[in-house]
Amino acid sequence: MTVRAEMTASGPGSVALRDNYGDVHTHVGYAGRPEPSWPHRVGVMPPVVAGYQKRTDPAVHLERVFGESPGTAVRTGVVSGMGGVGKTQLAVAYAHRVWDAGEVDLLVWLTATGRDAIITGYAQAGADVASPAEREDIEQVAARFLAWLAATDKRWLVVLDDLADPADVRSLWPQGPAGRVLVTTRRRDAALTDRGQVIDVDLFTGEEALAYLTGRLNGDGQHLDRLAGADELAEELGRLPLALAQAAAYMRDRELTCSAYRRRLAQRRLELALPSDAAAGDYPATVATTWSLSIGLADRLAPAGLAHPLLTLAAELDPHGIPTSLFTTDAARTYLAAAEREPDSRSADPSPAQVLPEEVEDALSNLHRLSLLTRVDTDNLGGPGLVRVHALVQRATREQAGPVSSEAAARAAADALLQVWPERDYQPRYALLAQSLRDNTDALIHTASARCGPRTHTRCSSAQDKAAAMADYLLRRSTTGPTWPARRSGFLAPAIPIP
Secondary structure (H helix, E strand, O other), X not given: OOOOEEOOOOOOOEEEEEEEOXXXXXXXXXXXXXXXXXXXXXXXXXXXXXXXXXXXXXXXXXXXXXXXXXXXXOEEEEEEOOXXXXXHHHHHHHHHHHHHOOOOOEEEEEEOOOHHHHHHHHHHHXXXXXOOOOOOEHHHHHHHHHHHHHHOOOOXXXXXXXXXXXXXXXXXXXXXXXXXXXXXXXXXXXXXXXXXXXXXXXXXXXXXXXXXXXXXXXXXXXXXXXXXXXXXXXXXXXXXXXXXXXXXXXXXXXXXXXXXXXXXXXXXXXXXXXXXXXXXXXXXXXXXXXXXXXXXXXHHOOOOOOHHHHHHHHOOOOOOOEEHHHHHOHHHHHHXXXXXXXXXXXXXXOXXXXXXXXXXXXXXXXXXXXXXXXXXXXXXXXXXXXXXXXXXXXXXXXXXXOHHHHHHHHHHHHHHHHHHOOOOOOOXXXXXXXXXXXXXXXXXXXXXXXXXXXXXXXXXXXXXXXXHHHHHHHHHHOOOOOOOOOOEOOEOOOOOOOX
């Protein structure tokens, strides 16, 4: 027996739902809907944040991407970068400028966190401007809107903010000779590169970071004392705009100087030094939530569950560059295999399987695609390049890792350094690689000792101590020439006792 329930509605903007064995279709009534007034805006466009800092790099000036007026083909700009770097604010500033200047007749601002959200936003715009037929469903109205964009001579700008997955826009890209498309995203997928010009947004420069802090903490010129230590604070926060905004809000609320805040930053976890109650003006998220969303998405990409432990391993090492070959050592892959991972289709064997080198490469690519790290190709390290991770991403990752995961990552990092270190690192062809490994060894000493406190070389009291001792040993022996001792994973000279 067929059971059919139907609801009808009438009037401008009314919605009718029909349920047939669980299928829900949304129909909109358009009778009596007024004609739009021009210029017309759809969606809620965020305001420009207080203290907005204009970038000095001309490569990120969107006026250079789009020019002054629409041309004969749609132009698409893809603003890409890590979470918290200021992508949305660049788009907001540009959208406000062209709107206020009367350069567009239609401005559509959508939060593109999923395909449904994009279709719903298009349908809202289509209902306003595309004269849909009565009782068309949302997808039909969205398609009608795209057709309207392709045919109209009205100047339009469609902003797809925070695009989570390029696949969500498949068959939904706006096109038309009178328009512009602006996308902000953490993704670096080739599908986006093929669509338009990619604008890579970097951190603030030192001058921009100082100018931002000056404007937020001493905008009235009456609080010069608050800026003591501002240069050092900007560097400690990695010149990340969102972190600086959160820190500035925290200091303003508590009437702190930059020097006083630096002491708190050094002594507290990030979640306490950059708490959620220190809202960064009109920024919608905190540093911690911004990155946790990215890590979660990267971890769901195939090979599932590998991105997070890989980032935890990278968090132990040098933010300025980790040889990619370190992550495919036996030590690194054994650690990754032991880490908690979501079930996937890689193997039907229920027992833990060794992680394959190509899976590590895929997981690194996923983290790169989500702008959680950057892969740098180079031919002078005797391997497939470097991995760079922002220091604040590393710190947040270390602080969020549990003690077991942290301990395993420190041990694996030390063993991986042993395995990737060249036997004859004193030779000129290994000079740059050896220097990079020494820098990573130094970073491991710092991160491991920061967790376990002061240590000695006569007795190690924890796995972190072991990793620090191993790293310290490598650092001291890294330029001693061909007398390098015999090595194997997890083993060092007997002179260093290891529990």
